[in-house]
Amino acid sequence: MRIGFIGLGNMGQPMARNLIRAHHEVVVYNRSREPAEALAKEGAQLAEHPADAANSEVVITMLGDDKSVELIVFGDHGVLQGMKSGGIHVCMTTISPALSQRLAAAHAERKQIYVAAPVFGRPNAAAAAQLLIVAAGPPEALGKIRPVMDALGWRICVVSNQPHHANLVKICGNFLIACIIEGLGEIFALSRKSGLDPNRVWDALSEIFTAPPYKIYASTIIEGKFLPAQFKLPLGLKDVRLALEAGEQFAVPLPFASVLRDHFLSALGKGMGEMDWSAIATVIAEDAGLPAPGGTTTHAAEEER
């Protein structure tokens, strides 16, 4: 199948590579040329414009945020202009449900088909074709792109025939992860302040809180290893903002998201923009009068001496 692939960042590049390896005809586009040229050596064709990549049976967009998707889709020589009638746009970027609804409407007007299929997984999962893909859109189109998706992920969950619902699920998932970070941040601040080693706390609680995000973030926070960032703080704020905006669109208060927003803003205000999003644990600790997590001794232990 001829597949356009737009957006070759640290997620998009390994994903496009997997499509090449699955013997698809892959036409790539990226704002900066280097990543595209690297893939050309592995068999990809280079598109001059997004429209050229979009002129395929399926075009995948894997970009940074709403704004970049808007530019690539609605702009001059953009996806909307390039797609044929009957072509399928699979937007795999984490975008707002509201933009997803606008994209669905704009494509429908031109007899193009729109599917939202955001993913869970880090770059290494993308490289191993082990993403979890949440998809929503017209059933027929979903059937057609199934082999494409199979080359990218280990499971494709179809959640609805309305594309924006897939974006909502992705946003909900990231929000739940952020809630885990906040919860851990609060209990570790409490245990440190009481003179109890967070490692002992987690040794016990890890028996119950077995989901992978707990494991990852408990150790990141306890060790205070917020650099290098696995997922940068401003991206965390972006995701919480998407949750809050969805809450506003559907008139749903999300008080946990409001707490998270305040902590992400505080972390940015304190200059932690380059750190991992779990660095909000530093804000939580400092609000308790503690130093940032990860030092060798805890507050109370020091006081006791």
Next chain:
Amino acid sequence: MRIGFIGLGNMGQPMARNLIRAHHEVVVYNRSREPAEALAKEGAQLAEHPADAANSEVVITMLGDDKSVELIVFGDHGVLQGMKSGGIHVCMTTISPALSQRLAAAHAERKQIYVAAPVFGRPNAAAAAQLLIVAAGPPEALGKIRPVMDALGWRICVVSNQPHHANLVKICGNFLIACIIEGLGEIFALSRKSGLDPNRVWDALSEIFTAPPYKIYASTIIEGKFLPAQFKLPLGLKDVRLALEAGEQFAVPLPFASVLRDHFLSALGKGMGEMDWSAIATVIAEDAGLPAPGGTTTHAAEEER
């Protein structure tokens, strides 16, 4: 070993039974006689007063809250009066770190030994001797009670030599579970309001959020099965209050706990005191203008017709 066991509720009774089966000499006390008499038929001795049960090498208290522990320990014919010098009081109730500190001090004054060992697990886990026990206290005492604990749980995590630290870990664990409930409540309200079936949301997200509490509470909330309660709402409020009180004792703000408190209060104010603590999901739904969870159709689905 002669073991006093005080508090034969739905947790204490199966625990005491496991001690009898492990061939300990078990002396039981309960405010109401029936549960004690039932155990007497299985080999337990009956104590007239808490003090009589406490007159043992080890006395275990498994009661409802701070107030009941205070009465049983400090009251007339109480544990404090009954224990011998060198005896060990193992308090397995979920109590406040502050009370645990008072108990430690009161026992120390009388050359008695105090260990805190609260547990994670429901009554069926207690019956199966599959509790997770979080223990803290003097190492020598912990060594001595190890065989007793082994008859009750599958793992004993020692977190500190200061007893109140075990209570803090228990409180932190319950707080994290409450955070899971709130997070799920918020995302399901959001998905329902957007017209997306929460079952579809959870089909996708359950791949990531694999910890048992997610599994339990996602289905409880989606189905709206808050009756009969597995863990009643006022107990949930009690546990969040313990977290907030610990936060106050050590001067640690816990904004997620504050949100939870408000939702538990709201649920009580709305008359849900007999329901499971996950019924705070109803408060969250109603704050979004939705009916309580669990109906057969969602808000948006209804609107679409």
Next chain:
Amino acid sequence: MRIGFIGLGNMGQPMARNLIRAHHEVVVYNRSREPAEALAKEGAQLAEHPADAANSEVVITMLGDDKSVELIVFGDHGVLQGMKSGGIHVCMTTISPALSQRLAAAHAERKQIYVAAPVFGRPNAAAAAQLLIVAAGPPEALGKIRPVMDALGWRICVVSNQPHHANLVKICGNFLIACIIEGLGEIFALSRKSGLDPNRVWDALSEIFTAPPYKIYASTIIEGKFLPAQFKLPLGLKDVRLALEAGEQFAVPLPFASVLRDHFLSALGKGMGEMDWSAIATVIAEDAGLPAPGGTTTHAAEEER
């Protein structure tokens, strides 16, 4: 002085009338014709396009929100196109600091001058030329428009030479009013639930909380008179959103604004979009299990009988 006046809503119309009465040459523009024609009978000239009104020494825009200002200023035949070099645009709409910064930059590029001068006051204050005007911009321009402003308000507070600062002050002011509403809503819910008549509470506290917004909103909430709206709920949400966006722009957490946002959303979700913004008191009351404010008997009083 020739003054363009764009936006003849319930605030703009009496303001433009006051300028006519002060013997200025007033050129009016409004999307719908009727309000403009009404003023024409009182001496105003009619502009075909915003650009025509903007072709004046001073052009005032008094519109609904960021979006309408963007359209009128940046659109075809818009303010930007119509203004002469050296002309002054006085934006009196409550807009975001971020848009104010964009407007300042766009005008500067064309050698036009931009002043922000949002106002406090209801339509009756506008009619009586009793607005409180908060102004910011280049000092020379502020001096030049002083007589124009004097015809509209009783006091002009100059807060900075950077226009967006005036918008920030306006947003802060509305946010403080919203905080008053929330605070009153919480104490009246508490007093009603305890069986205490809120009128008695306010009889005492009004001695201390003497600022006009307290007086207005205490009686609105106690009586539950949310219809007809003096200031509609969605406008309240808009203003809180402006505060939160400003908080995000400058990385400042605003936890009270987050609480307010959740309550405004909840009120919208419950279908109160036509009500006064103080109807968030109903959300607060219902979260406590109370009926909406304003009934003749209180919850506890009923229980006592």
Next chain:
Amino acid sequence: MRIGFIGLGNMGQPMARNLIRAHHEVVVYNRSREPAEALAKEGAQLAEHPADAANSEVVITMLGDDKSVELIVFGDHGVLQGMKSGGIHVCMTTISPALSQRLAAAHAERKQIYVAAPVFGRPNAAAAAQLLIVAAGPPEALGKIRPVMDALGWRICVVSNQPHHANLVKICGNFLIACIIEGLGEIFALSRKSGLDPNRVWDALSEIFTAPPYKIYASTIIEGKFLPAQFKLPLGLKDVRLALEAGEQFAVPLPFASVLRDHFLSALGKGMGEMDWSAIATVIAEDAGLPAPGGTTTHAAEEER
């Protein structure tokens, strides 16, 4: 009239003095002797025990908190023991409604009469007999103590015949003041971070927010004058806790109070226990990455250079 007066702190002493000057027969008791002896020189009689002071037609208690009232009333040689049948206990301390209910019940059992009459006003208002007194209790008793109250305050507001309602009003009032502090803290952090001088903000907004607490706290926060404390931070936390406890007693969520609690705890955690309660503005500022309020230059202003 013979009046017992218990509690001669910075409020009680000037109040007792005003009763002496109004030619009442005043019997004073204070834990430490000095303040009592000072008043003895002005005509007061000295009581050996609280019970001796309570052996009067009216006994007033003006103490620090629930705990001190409990000790003085229920303790050996306490108020309860000392009062005659038909005597009136006027508790003017800021206590919890729950304790007020217990006091009412305990006095009723002994045919004694209980009135709650907490006050608004600082020590200088107490000295000038300019307190605002909020009273609740049996109407006949309120009539009887009217001349006593008239010697202490400029207005006596009777809010209910149930004493605990007066305590609730006092708590609500202090809560509204705390809300004012928080709101000001948030807008000043926002303005500072944007490079706008808070003095300019307040010059404008003081036209609208005219209530005395705004005036007092706006200047305290802008100048950062948190020492010496007018009202210490731990007392602020105590009052917010009273509001939250009342909220819990009557099942009323108070989200603003929860935010305040977290900020008071944070301030304590950061070591500000000796400062004025308005020092929570420092927590708010630091959460935005700003230095504590009151420096000569603002963050953004510094950046601009």
